[in-house]
Amino acid sequence: MGRPPCCDKIGVKKGPWTPEEDIILVSYIQQHGPGNWRAVPGNTGLLRCSKSCRLRWTNYLRPGIKRGNFTEHEEKMIIHLQALLGNRWAAIASYLPQRTDNDIKNYWNTHLRKKLKKIQGNDENSTGQEGATSSSSQSNFIKGQWERRLQTDIHMAKKALVEALSLDKSDSLANPISPVLAQQTVPGSSSYASSAENISRLLQNWMKNSPKSSQLSRSNSETTQSSFNNPSIGSGSGSSSSPSEGTISGATPEGFDALFSEGNAFTPENSAIFQVESKLNFQNINSENGILFQEESQAPLTLLEKWLFDDAINAPTQGDEFIGMDLGESAGFF
DNA sequence: AACGGTTGCAACCGCATTCAG
């Protein structure tokens, strides 16, 4: 049976998000933090269902999301993890904190699966006698995959238990991220800076597409960057911050037209102040509301993770990095 | 230039799980 869809109400907008909607959502979350998605449409005036808001945030607007091409290392990790965990994209994404599960899933479906198929095809052609044995070897592989998955789950659960029971919590709290993961973090770039880049990008696109924008006064240029980060934005009197009355009344398309005139478009070049201020604001939110953006992107170091990174570090440049891992189709992928 | 096919990605759908009353 299943529950009826939450979004089949009349008047709920579907389809691609507009920059205006993105900004309204980001602005709201900046004030109230992610969560309580049910309240988001009502409080923001967005004609989207809560689910859509959550998805937009987690897959696109959330701080720390890296977009664009996957690196070879990321690719290897995905293949490794997919072989180990199967299509558990959320679990895989937890090992690639800068990527969303949707992104990884898409990348797998569009790039890596094809790549694997191609290689499988080559293998079958080269051996020439797969046929009857391929199905059994595949079932063995699937069986092995499940066993490994089970073992990993048990391993992870054990480790988590040990960590939870450990008296020496200070170390893990002080350094919740592995050194290797820390190395991957771009020095000096705040988690929100990445989000600012996202917003900057979408705003740039918006500016391109919006004929109105060019007509707008540049006199707002000073207020734009600060007001975007100012929690009082849109509250009119600037006094409302409770979720129940936190409607971003000023965050209307008209309001944003004024806010983001051509001279105010966020670009990587001019968004430095924005990034710094945004960082500060999010830190405030972190401390005030207990929302931990940083922690969102910091998966704990598990044995699996350690193995993955050790493997990545020790991996030869080509070809045989999967030797001994019994990863079936993954072997010889590169 | 026009058209059809392909690709990549954002967003949606529906089921599963979790949580609060």
Add this chain to the structure above:
DNA sequence: CCTGAATGCGGTTGCAACCGT
């Protein structure tokens, strides 16, 4: 403990951009 609602997750779809003819 039960029930209904919220949230999480993976599969799938829709569509714009790209490419070849």
